[in-house]
Amino acid sequence: MSIYRTSITVSFFVFVFILQSALINQIPFFIGGFSLFLAMTFSWIASTDRAETFAVAFIAGILLDLNPSLEAPVGLWTFTLLLLSYLISLYRESLGDLDERPITAALYLVATTSSAILLYLIVAALLGIHIPPALTAVIDTSGNAIWTLLLSPIYFPLISRLKIRMFSIRSGV
Amino acid sequence: MVQRGSGRTRLLLVTLLVTSLLLITLDLRGVSLVNSFRTGTQTILKPFQSLGSAIFSPIGNFFGDIANIGQANEKLDQLEAENKRLLEELAEAEDIKGELKQLKDVLDLAGRGGYKVVSAKVIAFDSAGNFEETVTLDIGSSSGVSRDMTVISGRGVVGVVKSVTSRSAIVQLISDPGFRMGVRIAGTQAMGILAGEGSSSFTLELLDARSTVNEGDVLLSRGSTGNRPFPPGLPVGVVTKVEDSIGALTKSATVRAFANLGSQGVVSVILSTKVDDPRDALVPKPPAPTPIPTVTVYLTPSPEPTKKNKSNRENG
Numbered sequence: 001m002s003i004y005r006t007s008i009t010v011s012f013f014v015f016v017f018i019l020q021s022a023l024i025n026q027i028p029f030f031i032g033g034f035s036l037f038l039a040m041t042f043s044w045i046a047s048t049d050r051a052e053t054f055a056v057a058f059i060a061g062i063l064l065d066l067n068p069s070l071e072a073p074v075g076l077w078t079f080t081l082l083l084l085s086y087l088i089s090l091y092r093e094s095l096g097d098l099d100e101r102p103i104t105a106a107l108y109l110v111a112t113t114s115s116a117i118l119l120y121l122i123v124a125a126l127l128g129i130h131i132p133p134a135l136t137a138v139i140d141t142s143g144n145a146i147w148t149l150l151l152s153p154i155y156f157p158l159i160s161r162l163k164i165r166m167f168s169i170r171s172g173v
Numbered sequence: 174m175v176q177r178g179s180g181r182t183r184l185l186l187v188t189l190l191v192t193s194l195l196l197i198t199l200d201l202r203g204v205s206l207v208n209s210f211r212t213g214t215q216t217i218l219k220p221f222q223s224l225g226s227a228i229f230s231p232i233g234n235f236f237g238d239i240a241n242i243g244q245a246n247e248k249l250d251q252l253e254a255e256n257k258r259l260l261e262e263l264a265e266a267e268d269i270k271g272e273l274k275q276l277k278d279v280l281d282l283a284g285r286g287g288y289k290v291v292s293a294k295v296i297a298f299d300s301a302g303n304f305e306e307t308v309t310l311d312i313g314s315s316s317g318v319s320r321d322m323t324v325i326s327g328r329g330v331v332g333v334v335k336s337v338t339s340r341s342a343i344v345q346l347i348s349d350p351g352f353r354m355g356v357r358i359a360g361t362q363a364m365g366i367l368a369g370e371g372s373s374s375f376t377l378e379l380l381d382a383r384s385t386v387n388e389g390d391v392l393l394s395r396g397s398t399g400n401r402p403f404p405p406g407l408p409v410g411v412v413t414k415v416e417d418s419i420g421a422l423t424k425s426a427t428v429r430a431f432a433n434l435g436s437q438g439v440v441s442v443i444l445s446t447k448v449d450d451p452r453d454a455l456v457p458k459p460p461a462p463t464p465i466p467t468v469t470v471y472l473t474p475s476p477e478p479t480k481k482n483k484s485n486r487e488n489g
Contacts, residue, residue, distance in 0.1 A: 018218065018221050021218050021221065021222060021225075022218070022221040022222050022224065022225030022226075023225045023228075023229055026225055026226060026229045026230070027229070050182045051181070051182045051185055054182070054185055054186045054189055055185070055189075057189075058189045058192075058193070061193065065196070066210055066211055066214040067211070067214070068211045068212070068214050068215035068218065070211070073196070073197045073200035073201050073207075074196050074197070074199075074200045074207045074208075074210065074211070075192075075193040075194065075195070075196025075197035075198075075199075075200060076193075076197055078189075078192070078193035078196065079190065079193035079194060079197060082186065082189050082190050082193060083190075086186060127197070127201075
């Protein structure tokens with residue numbers, strides 16, 4: 001992953017992180033909440049190679065860990081996303097081109113974001129960190145899954161086009 | 174299909190995993206450098222969050238209101254029910270407060286007169302149907318009440334026990350048209366007969382034509398044989414109007430009762446008396462006059478004009 005790609009990726013995720021903290025978190029969703037950041041992370045990962053997948057997971061994880069409202073230790077989200085990105089990298093080829101398969105893309109995003117939250121909770125529980133009650137966790141995870149599914153037709157094509165445009169500028173230059 | 178990565182990619186993954194585990198370990202061991210990252214993030218995010226809040230809070234509140242509309246209605250119902258309950262409690266508290274004052278006044282009067290009394294609540298007013306002015310009390314013979322006992326309030330005579338059951342008593346009010354009682358004008362020996370008229374006013378007829386009666390005179394009970402039905406000296410009412418009819422054998426007057434017969438909640442029944450005749454000791458004290466505020470104006474004479482001032486005024 002080149003310095004240019006890394007800087008673009010970091011800038012993009014910082015922007016999404018700010019967007020999530022400043023706007024998305026203030027929307028009163030009817031059920032649970034919606035993590036645009038996680039959805040964007042897995043949308044980005046969906047069309048990258050293995051090495052870049054790990055790098056993106058690390059960058060996204062570090063940003064999530066820097067969330068000031070988080071009580072879990074720094075590095076927990078990074079570790080969780082790295083584990084998940086490894087699993088994704090193993091089986092991503094079998095998913096095919098997600099840009100041409102919107103339903104598969106939506107299901108992929110629901111599965112990955114939900115798995116990320118559940119894996120995070122499992123690792124946190126293993127480390128002896130306080131986790132929310134099971135019912136709250138189920139509601140939050142389900143809510144996030146619903147919103148991820150419903151909004152995926154908007155943000156998934158957007159991120160694919162944005163990514164192509166951002167990296168094609170460099171190619172053009 | 175499981176994809177096999179190159180050694181370099183694996184090394185990257187292992188390095189990143191080790192880094193994340195290192196960060197976790199450092200944080201769990203309380204290394205302040207790691208925590209200061211979050212503080213720094215908070216500092217950076219705060220202006221964005223404030224901006225986002227300013228832009229988004231009206232929309233967020235709108236959606237929040239929609240989401241909570243059911244809860245808001247429920248809360249409103251709950252608050253209305255609570256408000257109703259509190260108003261009822263307040264009314265009840267005011268009622269109890271009023272009854273407590275009445276009870277205090279009646280016990281005070283009984284104490285000054287040396288009467289042994291039993292207090293009762295008025296549970297019914299029976300004035301409309303049968304042209305008789307009566308009230309029903311919640312005590313009866315089981316509390317020592319018997320026929321012809323005097324019923325008083327904190328201000329004076331209310332009536333006489335007419336009939337008794339074990340747990341209730343019917344009292345004939347002094348306003349009853351059939352009610353008659355002997356009274357004495359306080360401070361004198363002038364006596365008369367007070368008759369109820371079915372309203373808040375009564376008629377007084379003096380027994381002796383030579384006696385005089387004036388507006389404002391206080392009437393006290395004259396007393397009966399064996400103090401039943403009336404012990405002597407109980408305040409009854411005040412003369413409000415003297416009838417000046419030429420040629421009448423006796424003087425008559427209109428009287429207003431001290432006791433507020435229509436709104437009496439608590440009364441006492443005199444069971445026995447200790448003092449023979451308190452004379453005028455139970456005459457209610459007139460209310461203290463309300464002080465009228467006075468205005469004092471201080472005048473300071475102006476200094477006499479000097480010659481210089483005088484000449485200036487003439488010139489100018």
